[in-house]
Amino acid sequence: MNAVEVRDLTVAYHESPVLWDVDLDIPQASLFAIIGPNGAGKSTLIKSALDLVPRSAGTVRIFGSSYRTVRKRVGYVPQRGSVDWDFPTDALDVVLMGTYGRLGWFRKPGRGERDAAMRCLETVGMADFATRQISQLSGGQQQRVFLARALAQDAELYFMDEPLAGVDATTERAVIEVLRELRSKGKTVVAVHHDLESAPTYFDHVALLNVKIIASGPIADVFTNENLQQTYGGRIAVLA
Amino acid sequence: MSILQDLIFDYTLRNVALGCMVLGIVSGVLGSFAVLRRQGLLGDALAHAALPGVCVAFILTGLKTPVALMIGAAASGWIGLLAINQLLRRSKIDSGAALGTILTVFFGFGVVLLTVIQKSSAGTQAGLDKFLFGQAAGLVEEQVLTMAILSAIALAIVVALFKEFKVVSFDSEFAQSIAIPVHLIGSILSFLLLIAIVVGLNTVGVVLVSAMLVGPGAAARQWTDSLKTMIFIAALIGTLSGLTGAILSVTGSKIPTGPVIVLVLSAMVLISVLFGKARGVVWAALRSRRRHLAESAK
Numbered sequence: 001m002n003a004v005e006v007r008d009l010t011v012a013y014h015e016s017p018v019l020w021d022v023d024l025d026i027p028q029a030s031l032f033a034i035i036g037p038n039g040a041g042k043s044t045l046i047k048s049a050l051d052l053v054p055r056s057a058g059t060v061r062i063f064g065s066s067y068r069t070v071r072k073r074v075g076y077v078p079q080r081g082s083v084d085w086d087f088p089t090d091a092l093d094v095v096l097m098g099t100y101g102r103l104g105w106f107r108k109p110g111r112g113e114r115d116a117a118m119r120c121l122e123t124v125g126m127a128d129f130a131t132r133q134i135s136q137l138s139g140g141q142q143q144r145v146f147l148a149r150a151l152a153q154d155a156e157l158y159f160m161d162e163p164l165a166g167v168d169a170t171t172e173r174a175v176i177e178v179l180r181e182l183r184s185k186g187k188t189v190v191a192v193h194h195d196l197e198s199a200p201t202y203f204d205h206v207a208l209l210n211v212k213i214i215a216s217g218p219i220a221d222v223f224t225n226e227n228l229q230q231t232y233g234g235r236i237a238v239l240a
Numbered sequence: 241m242s243i244l245q246d247l248i249f250d251y252t253l254r255n256v257a258l259g260c261m262v263l264g265i266v267s268g269v270l271g272s273f274a275v276l277r278r279q280g281l282l283g284d285a286l287a288h289a290a291l292p293g294v295c296v297a298f299i300l301t302g303l304k305t306p307v308a309l310m311i312g313a314a315a316s317g318w319i320g321l322l323a324i325n326q327l328l329r330r331s332k333i334d335s336g337a338a339l340g341t342i343l344t345v346f347f348g349f350g351v352v353l354l355t356v357i358q359k360s361s362a363g364t365q366a367g368l369d370k371f372l373f374g375q376a377a378g379l380v381e382e383q384v385l386t387m388a389i390l391s392a393i394a395l396a397i398v399v400a401l402f403k404e405f406k407v408v409s410f411d412s413e414f415a416q417s418i419a420i421p422v423h424l425i426g427s428i429l430s431f432l433l434l435i436a437i438v439v440g441l442n443t444v445g446v447v448l449v450s451a452m453l454v455g456p457g458a459a460a461r462q463w464t465d466s467l468k469t470m471i472f473i474a475a476l477i478g479t480l481s482g483l484t485g486a487i488l489s490v491t492g493s494k495i496p497t498g499p500v501i502v503l504v505l506s507a508m509v510l511i512s513v514l515f516g517k518a519r520g521v522v523w524a525a526l527r528s529r530r531r532h533l534a535e536s537a538k
Contacts, residue, residue, distance in 0.1 A: 050417050076417040083411045087276060088467045097407045101418030106400055133465040153418070 001064055003028045003157050003188040004049060009058035011041070011048050018044045020212050022058070027205065029186045031179055033193040033219070036209035037232050042192040043079065045209065046159045049190075050076055062157065072101060075155030077146050079162050085135045091145045092130040095120050098152025113152075120148040123181075125174050140171030147175060158182065160191040164198075176202055196228065243487060255379040257486040259387055260501060263440045264478030266391035267449070268456035269398055270436045272474045273429055275457035276409050276467075281336070282324075282430065284450035285343040287437045289320025291350025291372075291446045295357060306383045310390075310438045313446075317434045320346050350446075374445035376497035377490065387439045394435045397428065405429060406467060443482075444498035452478065455505040462516025477512075481505035 004026035011019040019041040026032045034042045047053045049060045051067050063070050075098075095117040096109050103109060109117075121127045124144040129137060137145065143163060150158055163175055179189050179202070193199055199206060200219050207216035208231040215227045246253045274283055293316025294309050301308040320342050327338040370378070398405065407415045408425045416422045433453065440449035460473035485501030514522050 047413075052413055052416055071417075071419050074417070076414060078411065078413050082413060084276075084278075087410045088461060088465050088470050089406075089410065090465070093467075094410070097403075097411070097414065097418075100403055100407055100415075100420070103403070105404075108403060135465075149414075 001028065002026055003030075003063060004190065005061040005064075006045075006049070007059050007061075009045075009048060009060065010056045011044050011053060012056045017056075017211060019048065022209075022213050024207055024213060024216055026188065026190055028188050029183055030188055030205045031183050031203045032188065032190045032205040032207070033199050033203035034190065034207050034209055035193055035196065035199060035231070036214075040210045040231075042209055043161050046161055046190065046192060050074070050159060073156045075150040075153035075158040077150045077158065077160040077163055080139065080143050080146060080165070082161075085137075085142060087134065090131050090133055091121065091126060091137065091141075091148075092117055094134060094145050095148045095152050098149040098154075101153060116154075117148070117152050120151040121145075123151060124148045124178060125170075138168065140167035143167050144171055144174060147178060151178070155187070157188045158190065160189060162192050162194065164191075164202075165194060199223070243491060246491070247487075252377065253486070253490045255381060255384050256376045256490055256497060257483055259376060259379045259384045259443050260482030260486040260497065261479045262384070262387045262391050262482075263436075263443050263452060264456070264480070264482035265475045266394055266439050266478075267436045267452040268460070268474035268476070268478030269395060269471050270429075270432050271453035271455070271478075272457035272460065272467075272471045273405055273409055274433055274453055275461065277429070279433075280450075280454040280458075281339050283433055283437065283453035285324065285339040286317045286320055286430070286434055287440075287446045287449045287453075288343045288350070289323075289346035290314070290317040290434075290437055290441065291347055292316050292353055293319075294441065294446070295350055295353035298357060299353070299360075306380075306442065307386055310386065310441065313438050313441050314434055316346065317437060318431070321430055321434070347446075370445075372445050372447050373496055374441065374443045374448070374498040376443045376486065376501075379442055383442055387442070390435050390439055394432045397432060401425070401428065444501055448498050448502050451502045451505060455481075455502075455509050459505075459509040459512035459516075462512040462519050465518050477505070477508050481508055 002025045004024065006022055006024040009019055009022040010017055022045065034045060036042055044053060048055050049062070049067065060067060062074060067074065096113060098120070099109050099113040099116060103113070118127065118130065121130055124147050126141060126144050126148060129141060134142065134145065147163060150160070164172055167175070182189055193203065200223055203219055205217065206219045206222050208214040208222060208227050210231050214231045215222045247257055248254065271283065274280055290313035293312035293314070297308045297312025324338050324342050327333055327341065328335060333341070404420055404425050408420060408422055412422050436453060437449050440452055444452060456474035456478040457470070459477050460470045463473050464470050481501055481504040484504045485497055488504070489495050489497040489500040512520065514520055517523070
């Protein structure tokens with residue numbers, strides 16, 4: 001069974017389509033990159049899978065069911081720039097938010113949740129920054145806090161929006177290490193990625209997207225010059 | 241000592257002080273969330289939108305039932321909120337313009353109703369500035385009790401839903417992805433803001449209540465980087481300005497309470513912006529100067 005199956009998905013804002021008739025299969029235990037130029041609909045694809053933006057047409061099945069019913073098995077890392085990092089809170093507190101979903105209404109995070117959140121911070125190499133106000137973290141550290149929060153969700157499938165955008169080398173290594181560990185545990189990671197050069201070393205599957213799916217599948221089959229040229233409209237230099 | 245005695249035994253001062261302190265607590269707590277969600281102006285719009293409801297309730301019931309005025313205020317504030325949301329959803333007007341539109345339309349309508357009231361005999365006794373700027377000195381025990389009960393309910397909801405409020409305020413997309421009903425939580429926060437406005441109606445009035453919603457939160461943020469501490473400090477600042485304002489206006493000259501409270505609060509905001517421990521302007525300047533000196537000494 002695939003982790004995610006997208007069929008005939010169309011999303012439109014104000015009548016112009018952002019995604020057009022997208023079909024996509026994301027196998028379980030894969031590191032799956034979504035690649036395409038700006039405005040290709042990469043974030044929208046993730047958000048529509050998570051029911052965060054309305055679909056004009058089509059379906060998304062996750063583990064063979066609707067997102068609603070398997071919500072607790074799905075984790076999410078939004079774009080770092082989507083929140084106000086000036087919010088009065090510290091790193092550990094943000095990671096704790098990853099446990100809110102399974103806590104449910106009215107229950108407050110307790111000792112168990114705190115320990116779990118701390119372990120997630122350790123996993124991303126941020127344990128020393130647990131009590132640091134989040135605005136005092138570097139961009140890469142903030143990204144790792146977001147990743148730790150997703151780990152605290154303890155999900156089987158993760159959607160990550162540009163987890164490697166604008167991060168330092170340490171963070172990039174830490175994130176990739178975590179992604180590989182997730183895969184080795186049989187978990188699936190779907191990430192929006194922007195760097196063509198590193199994609200084949202980091203990911204095993206890829207979808208090339210530019211409003212429509214240009215090609216998708218194992219990265220060795222899909223990452224051809226022809227496909228990339230088609231995705232980017234001939235605007236990139238041919239890869240060596 | 242005599243002020244302390246008056247606070248306890250003087251009926252008027254006690255009511256005024258208690259009413260202003262209750263308002264300070266509830267507006268400090270709810271206003272903190274409004275400030276963090278960058279919705280400082282929403283409180284202002286809802287407060288102005290409450291005016292026509294107060295007038296209609298007055299026309300229907302008169303001054304003898306203060307609770308009716310509160311219900312009228314809440315109802316018309318809520319209609320204002322729905323109107324703002326509809327404008328945002330259905331048109332391409334941005335939120336600032338939507339808030340401004342609703343604020344002025346409702347307030348204009350309220351002022352028209354005020355004129356109608358003024359021409360009636362009951363209105364001459366009531367005094368129109370009571371509706372616009374509150375009349376804390378006229379607070380009776382029944383009103384203070386109602387305000388306290390409303391505030392207690394609002395605060396209990398904040399305690400119960402604290403983690404939901406926090407995650408929705410910080411990262412609403414993530415909150416939605418973990419099945420938190422973001423729109424419902426947003427509506428609850430707006431409704432609680434409305435309760436704070438209703439509580440402030442008799443004390444500082446519809447025009448000035450927005451200061452009570454924005455001031456304590458904005459000041460508290462300067463002293464701490466923790467949400468819980470910020471909310472406590474905001475409640476404290478709200479309470480202190482309420483109490484100080486009440487004492488100043490009742491014991492001293494005949495200055496109306498509402499404006500005095502707002503002035504005291506503004507002074508606290510100014511002090512906080514300058515000297516706040518977490519992000520005060522003065523400390524930041526000193527820190528950067530010290531860093532500069534250390535570097536040039538090398």
